[in-house]
Amino acid sequence: MNQILSTAFNGLFLYLGLALAFMVLAGVLRSPRFKGWRGERAAQSMIRKKLDPQVYVDLHNITLPTADGSTQIDHLIFSPYGLFVLETKNYQGWIFGGEHQALWTQQIYRKRSKFQNPLRQNYKHTKALQELLGICAEQVHSVIAFVGDCEFKTVMPPRVTRGDGFVSHIQSFTQTVWSPEQMQDLLDKLEAIRLQSGRATDKQHVTHMKALQAAKSQPKSKVQTKTAARPKPEPVAEPVKPSPPDVVDILRESVAAAIVALPVNVQPERPAPASARLPAAVQRVNEVRECPQCTWPLRKLVMQRGPLAGQGVWRCTNTAACSFVQEETSQD
Known part of the structure; x- marks a missing residue:
């Protein structure tokens, strides 16, 4: 009986050793x-x-x-x-x-x-x-x-x-x-x-x-600098109020002179609609441009590096499957 158990344990240890070696080899590969x-x-x-x-x-x-x-x-x-x-x-x-x-x-x-x-x-x-x-x-x-x-x-x-x-x-x-x-x-x-x-x-x-x-992944620590305490101003025993300047109030005279009676038959001009008063560049903000390759929306970016640094580009928002990039023209 003891011999059978010893043989079984030896076989189990052998299989465990082979399995461990196989796992280590697979990890290395x-x-x-x-x-x-x-x-x-x-x-x-x-x-x-x-x-x-x-x-x-x-x-x-x-x-x-x-x-x-x-x-x-x-x-x-x-x-x-x-x-x-x-x-x-x-x-x-x-x-x-x-x-x-x-x-x-x-x-x-x-x-x-x-x-x-x-x-x-x-x-x-x-x-x-x-x-x-x-x-x-x-x-x-x-x-x-x-x-x-x-x-x-x-x-x-x-x-x-x-x-x-x-x-x-x-x-x-x-x-x-x-x-x-x-x-x-x-x-x-x-x-x-x-x-x-x-x-x-x-x-x-x-x-x-x-x-x-590690240096790139570490967040930048905020450097705390101690500022020197500002000296408190000495209290003034008897504050002196400055005298009022000699000025002339000409606002009423200017406004009164600017009022001119309009003719009765002249109608005041109606203000233009808000959309007409906006520049063309502002009106195009709400427009959604589509990518010509995958029809996803385009996003406007300003390049920070490379040969296009400082220039605006239109890039597809489907970055995982589409790499469409178009330089911004003067009309954009």
């Missing part, structure tokens, strides 16, 4: 970090298979120092036609986003989640390379590659690609911007500037990114 690593490996494999190594020199997982810490780049591709900064995203489901939107949306069935616009994320990478290598903006090209099983539901700019579409986008640049000697000098300069790859560098960069995210 579903983690964003593992998905990102798998997407980077897939993009690296496409680069080495479809881009000529005699023309294109690829570097991966580059960590560069910046003024506020460090920045990490997934892939760098040097070529005679410029430097391509490739940011990979391993996403599934539907992707909604616009070039000038700060946050994009990922939808899997009924679940929606927001993530940072990868174009803005890669903009920091390109600016860091321009400053460190001393090259102009026309020689650096930002490219975004979605390598997961996803589908774009909004019109994406040419710099945002899906699958191996980034390869053809890179190959579309055919104008030479520097010589092989200049390209080799940039490679040597980058190798001297970049931080040494390894766990210590990756850990330090992750800590820096978490600190930046």
Whole structure:
């Protein structure tokens, strides 16, 4: 009997151990970090298979120092036609986003989640390379590659690609911007500037990114400043009333002089209706404009950043499924 119970308990512990190991493995495979690593490996494999190594020199997982810490780049591709900064995203489901939107949306069935616009994320990478290598903006090209099983539901700019579409986008640049000697000098300069790859560098960069995210999410604390007490005015023993000024009341004379008898047969003009007295711009406030793509109402916004900063635009309120944006004209 004891032997049977011992065998049963041993089998139960074995099954529990296997179940726990399976749960841990499933958690690791579903983690964003593992998905990102798998997407980077897939993009690296496409680069080495479809881009000529005699023309294109690829570097991966580059960590560069910046003024506020460090920045990490997934892939760098040097070529005679410029430097391509490739940011990979391993996403599934539907992707909604616009070039000038700060946050994009990922939808899997009924679940929606927001993530940072990868174009803005890669903009920091390109600016860091321009400053460190001393090259102009026309020689650096930002490219975004979605390598997961996803589908774009909004019109994406040419710099945002899906699958191996980034390869053809890179190959579309055919104008030479520097010589092989200049390209080799940039490679040597980058190798001297970049931080040494390894766990210590990756850990330090992750800590820096978490600190930046915590600083952004933390609400701004109200700074309370103590103001110095104002000195109280000394009491006056005998307040003196000021003497009244020498003025002449001409109001009655002006009003009386302004009154003129109207003729009997002249009728006073009727005031115009309120709608006619309002400017045209005010009359159009109550009008509701519809989106020409999805017939949702449009909302007027004033852009705060980007090339349209300070300019009014009409944007569709159905931001989850429509990215219609129209610049405001003088007639609007």
